[in-house]
Amino acid sequence: MRGTVAVVDDDEVLCATIVRVLRLEGFGVPWSAMTGGAALRRVADSGSPDVLVLDVALPDTDGRDLLGALRSRGVAAPALLLSAKSSVADKVLGFSAGADDYLTKPFAMEELLARLDVLVRRTPGGVTGEVALDPVRHVVAGPSGSRPLSPTEYRLLAALVSRRGEVVRRASLISSAWPPGSFVRENTLDSYVARLRRALLDVGSRASIATARGVGYRFD
Structure with missing residues (x-):
């Protein structure tokens, strides 16, 4: 297995497509979600994957805010943000929030897979456990x-x-x-x-x- 990836995106078709391609290409997908609230419940039930793929524009929260919430719960997996916004300012906001990579929509699945391979090899950082x-x-x-x-x-x-x-x-x-x-x-x-x-x-x-x-x- 190339690693495990959790996917959070409110576009039902895109989310399902990413999950299907990841599994076909040898990645495990322990869980996926379409909202920030659902993602927090999934990680509580199923644990942390090797990599997180988070959409920035979720219906109930910002993906960057969700990333902070996941980190506070001990999820140290590297995170890749997906967004339709491609400006330098938006990318800086993503990295400032603690993201490890940023990919703009639309994107080629081959590029997503290559970026995930790099992130899987990264060593997770520390966890908080305090808040x-x-x-x-x-x-x-x-x-x-x-x-x-x-x-x-x-x-x-x-x-x-x-x-x-x-x-x-x-x-x-x-x-x-x-x-x-x-x-x-x-x-x-x-x-x-x-x-x-x-x-x-x-x-x-x-x-x-x-x-x-x-x-x-x-x-x-």
Whole structure:
């Protein structure tokens, strides 16, 4: 077997086609889903695959938000995002959210297969086990309960969680949490990080957000 791949795409025909081609080409497909909520249930029931294929435009959430939620649940598999948007800004947003690859629609199946072969060979990173993110309700949960987050807070935390143990530069965090072209002051980012630290305390998480002075922040 060339590896296992989970597919999340709300286009029923495309999702079924990808699953069929993957199986014909020697990949295992332990589960597939058409919404972010369904993907979270599938991974809870069936576990993590070797690679994730996530559509960005899902009906109940953004694929980048879903990626952060999956990472928070210990899914460390490399992720490939699918999107009809091909601008550099959209690709940067995807990579800033923790994606390992980005493929624009429409695409050739041969290219998808080649990219998946590369991702299967990558070593998964660490997992969190301290917080769980809900990409549909924008909620962070921990041992002591849960707390709602604003969309900006959610995406900022998801960007940090997706790259746990790595110093994420300030510019990358801003690209992940705010729309392209937004003017974000230095102290605005710091203020949001302070809010996230309080949120982690509120839900009883032992995880922390460390400051790399002059560079960015790190989720530990």
